Amino acid sequence: MRMLVVWCPDWPVVAAASGAGLSLTVPMAVVVANRVVASSAVARREGIRRGMRRREAQGRCPELVVFEDDPVRDARCFEAVAAAVEELAVGVEIVRPGLVAVPARGPAGYFGSEEAAAEQLVDQVAGRAEVECQVGVADGLFAATLAAHRGLVVEPGTSPAFLAPLAVNELQQPGGPDRTELIDLLRRLGLRTLGAFAGITERDVATRFDAEAVRAHRLARGLDERPPSRRRPPPDLSITAELDPPVDRVDAAAFVAKSLADRLHAGLAAHGLACTRLGIYARSERDEELGRVWRCAEPLTPNGIADRVRWQLDGWLRTGGPTAALQRLWLEPEEVVEGRALQLDLWRGEGHAEAGERASRAMVRVQGLLGPEAVCTPVLGGGRDPIDRVRLVPWGEELMPSAEPGLPWPGRLPEPSPAVVFPEPVPAVVLDESGKPVLVTDRDLLTAKPAQVGINGGAPRPVTAWAGPWPSDEHWWDQPRPRSRARLQVLLGHEPSQTALLLAYEENTWTIQAHYD
Structure with missing residues (x-):
């Protein structure tokens, strides 16, 4: 689907400056755990960078104004931007404070083209919310977001070509899943661009990496993070609360948000579902109806649902959304996925x-x-x-x-992890096609292709597939404790009685460490 994304750069800083009544000409930064997570353009010109320690940042720029991270503040201030976009486009979805997405078809048809719609939205946000923004249009939310960072309209069908030269670091987006480890691994494998990562087949990615890497691979190919098919939630999963007395204070709204979030999540979990697009709706005493949809990269937990409801209510109540107190509030799971990844704890x-x-x-x-x-x-x-x-x-x-x-x-050892790890390694032998032992050289290379594996003195079984070896040299600088070994994954036998094993080679001996399901 063609998506149009409105992106407000440095939004945490913009929201903090708005709350403090400061101009963006002042160097400012937002910190979490004494590390910079966002900075203004003026601060970046002074050398302030994301991830920098607070003390170092203040040392480089003594006049730097520092704010603590406040998601509630960011969401509350962003409601004005979302409302401004909604005046010109339907189907507004907040991805995170600072980023809003809408289907591009409606605005493009009304204004004549995607370029004209982008220009209109930039002027609309600047005039109504008094905030600078950039607009991007592309196939899919991920490509459209990166296009918004560059202020581009990507032609239909060309999103993979647009993404190909971009660095794999783009897979790590604020508010999304943590892909730091995956990005580091891809760079060490020589896959430094999205195009290089996309060039690997999905089957190979699924074999060597985890499910999160498969989703990232889909993004690199210009596809949606999940396949387009979705289960529509049963209608009885919508949660409604009649607010008596009506709510006009943020603290009371937060209490209601927590209660509704727990009820919604429990109803979804009972059906084996989890929510990825959450609709939040309210009605005031004067029959004013308010609504907003939040799109989430990951299935929402109870705390995630409660946070978004609380942020939205805080934005409505503090920015003059309704002219009267709220008397009814309801949540609708607009889009759901299978909830296997959200299995509850044993005592939940x-x-x-x-x-x-x-x-x-x-x-x-x-x-x-x-x-x-x-x-x-x-x-x-x-x-x-x-x-x-x-x-x-x-x-x-x-x-x-x-x-x-x-x-x-x-x-x-790369993913996936084995299902069973043996407390004591099981002796084994690895043989080539001629029956000779396969060893590992000083350069961590196999002396021949593995063809058979014998387990604990038993008859050798044929090897149908193998991967490795993965060397590991530990404490090489410490003479009493050096350890050098290599690991090998093998698949033995044929369907339906195949066996996947993890072997280790150490001190000229093969052993079996673990078993894969």
């Missing part, structure tokens, strides 16, 4: 706190009967092998990973 649901407490007492009793190691919680940490990444922590102790998971861990 009504009375989950009490159930969790009872479960904790039961765990402690089992530990008293069988010992502290009888009940453990798995903690995922950093490491290069699956067996190194998971640490079993006895129940009640602090859940600390064995190694920092946020580090790059070069040489880490």
Whole structure:
């Protein structure tokens, strides 16, 4: 679908400056955890960059005005922009504060062309909301967003060519899923542009990467993040609340938002669904109807739903949307996807706190009967092998990973992770077509193509596919603790009795570390 995107650059800074009554000619920055996440154009000319520490930024520009990140403020101020766009185009969807999208067909047909519609919207936002913006038009939301960053109208059918020369860093968009690790891996593989990433077949991406990488690959190809088919939610999933007394204060609206969010999410979860486009609607005491649709990159959690409802109500109540208090509020899941990724915790649901407490007492009793190691919680940490990444922590102790998971861990085994990791490696032999052992050289290369694998002294089984080896040299600088090994993935046998294994080569010996489903 052709999408038209209106983008307001540096929106967190623009919203903060508006709230403080400052001009954008003053150098300003917004920080989270003492790191810059947004800065004004004036600040960037002084050398302020995203990710810079607050102290360093103030050292480079002593007159820098610093604001704390405030999503509620950003959403409240952006309501004026969304309302201005809505006056000229129907189907307005807020992607995030600072970015709004509409189907391009309506505005283009009314104003005569997509270029004319873009010019009209730029003037409209500048005149009604007193904010500068850029407009982009392309096939799909992702391409249209990048086109808006450049103020371009991409011709129909040419979005893949437009995306091809752009850096893979564009896959990381504010408010979207964290793809930092994927981008770093793609760059290390030599795939530095979206076109290079798109040139890989989807099957190969799905084989070597996770589901998030497959969605990113679709974006790089100029497609929607998810296939276009969607399940329409049953009509009974809409949630309505009659507000008695009517709500005209933001604090009361926040309380209502949390209640409605929990009800909506519970109804969707009961049907195995999750919401990706949320419609928020309200009616005032004077029968004024308000509505706004929020588009989300990831399926919404209860907190995500509550945040967007709270932001929208705050925007309506503080920017003079209704002329009277709100007496009715309802939420409609405009678009849903399968909710497998949002499986609830074991104790989630009504009375989950009490159930969790009872479960904790039961765990402690089992530990008293069988010992502290009888009940453990798995903690995922950093490491290069699956067996190194998971640490079993006895129940009640602090859940600390064995190694920092946020580090790059070069040489880490690629996704997907194996389903079963053996506590003790199983001896194995790898043979070539002539029956000779396959070894790994000092340059981390196989001496021959694997053709057979024997497991624990059993008869060798044929290898139908293999990948690797992935070398890993640890503590090479520490003579008492050096460790050098290589990992190999193999697929044994033929359908329907195939077996996928993870093998490790260390000290001239092959062992089986894990099993894939």
